[in-house]
Amino acid sequence: MRPIEWKNNILYILDQTKLPWKEDYVLCFKYQQVIDAIKKMKVRGAPIIGVVAAYGIALAAIKYTGSNLVDYVHEVMGEFAVSRPTAVNLFFAIERMANVVNTNRNLSPSELKILLLEEAKKIEEEEREKSIAISNFGIEILPDNAKVLTHCNTGSLATIGPGTALGVIKEGWRKGKISHVYFTETRPLLQGARLTGWELAKENIPATMITDNMVGYVLSKKLVDLVIVGADRITLRGDVANKIGTYSIAILAHYHNIPFYVAAPVSSFDFNLEEGMEIPIEERDSEEVLSFANKKITAEGILALNPAFDVTPAELISGIITDKGIIYPPLKENIKKLKEELRL
Numbered sequence: 251m252r253p254i255e256w257k258n259n260i261l262y263i264l265d266q267t268k269l270p271w272k273e274d275y276v277l278c279f280k281y282q283q284v285i286d287a288i289k290k291m292k293v294r295g296a297p298i299i300g301v302v303a304a305y306g307i308a309l310a311a312i313k314y315t316g317s318n319l320v321d322y323v324h325e326v327m328g329e330f331a332v333s334r335p336t337a338v339n340l341f342f343a344i345e346r347m348a349n350v351v352n353t354n355r356n357l358s359p360s361e362l363k364i365l366l367l368e369e370a371k372k373i374e375e376e377e378r379e380k381s382i383a384i385s386n387f388g389i390e391i392l393p394d395n396a397k398v399l400t401h402c403n404t405g406s407l408a409t410i411g412p413g414t415a416l417g418v419i420k421e422g423w424r425k426g427k428i429s430h431v432y433f434t435e436t437r438p439l440l441q442g443a444r445l446t447g448w449e450l451a452k453e454n455i456p457a458t459m460i461t462d463n464m465v466g467y468v469l470s471k472k473l474v475d476l477v478i479v480g481a482d483r484i485t486l487r488g489d490v491a492n493k494i495g496t497y498s499i500a501i502l503a504h505y506h507n508i509p510f511y512v513a514a515p516v517s518s519f520d521f522n523l524e525e526g527m528e529i530p531i532e533e534r535d536s537e538e539v540l541s542f543a544n545k546k547i548t549a550e551g552i553l554a555l556n557p558a559f560d561v562t563p564a565e566l567i568s569g570i571i572t573d574k575g576i577i578y579p580p581l582k583e584n585i586k587k588l589k590e591e592l593r594l
């Protein structure tokens with residue numbers, strides 16, 4: 251199963267809104283279709299959003315027949331930048347593509363188009379490698395026979411490679427360190443139930459789904475030894491934006507003395523932001539909350555909140571598993587060290 255594929259100037263995107271019922275690909279011939287797929291969450295998860303945006307920008311360039319390719323690509327990048335605001339990987343990928351354009355302005359349009367496509371392929375390959383590295387580093391935090399809880403979907407569908415949090419879980423299972431996985435259904439769009447369940451079943455990993463409001467029960471009964479989740483954006487002090495509900499899980503884990511880990515590539519860090527409250531949180535259409543299985547579940551006139559993410563403060567996090575190793579508390583100090591080491 252490949253979550254995306256680039257073939258003959260077409261970007262194929264496995265439509266995650268149709269899983270697990272149907273394995274259907276959306277064919278993107280135009281960059282607008284890529285933006286639409288991101289907005290409608292046909293493709294979702296922080297790392298893959300960046301990869302898909304890079305291909306979308308390359309696709310726009312390849313299809314352009316006008317006389318000012320550089321300005322056009324910048325306009326397109328602006329459109330991608332407002333597709334989903336929280337995952338910083340999107341902006342990381344746009345910046346990489348912008349660098350290619352800005353440093354090669356003097357090349358012919360056809361040469362520039364080739365370079366843009368090469369950069370998108372490079373970003374894809376790098377994300378794959380990063381998620382393999384995270385999966386391997388993560389083994390260190392797993393006790394023997396571990397029972398683990400995760401939230402949302404952080405697997406191959408979200409990352410190209412094995413995954414971040416789910417990558418650690420898959421590798422832990424392969425190495426005999428994990429005995430059971432609990433995962434939340436993840437309302438309102440059920441990325442846990444539909445996508446994580448689908449990936450775990452494909453790998454034959456013993457798994458139990460719980461509804462989002464069962465986390466307190468599961469942790470109080472000591473059914474799990476640790477929690478691992480992904481991230482959409484991590485600030486300099488180690489605050490983490492991730493799928494709505496993550497913050498509640500972190501508080502419950504803290505109360506019950508259960509380690510709470512985050513797994514994310516360095517491309518999920520936003521070194522421009524200090525505090526979690528600075529992270530822009532995507533507000534989605536309230537209809538997603540007001541309905542279930544395409545059926546309205548409230549009386550007419552009832553309103554609903556629909557923030558897609560929340561922020562977990564650094565104090566609640568036991569460690570961040572990255573593609574460069576594990577960052578332990580004090581997170582602020584150690585993130586600063588990593589930034590300096592990587593010269594970012």
Ligand SMILES: CSC[C@@H](O)[C@@H](O)C(=O)COP(=O)(O)O
Nearest residue numbers: 294295296404408414480481493
């Ligand atoms: C490796 S994916 C990490 C995060 O992107 C993931 O945990 C998450 O919150 C996804 O949210 P989504 O709204 O499904 O894009």
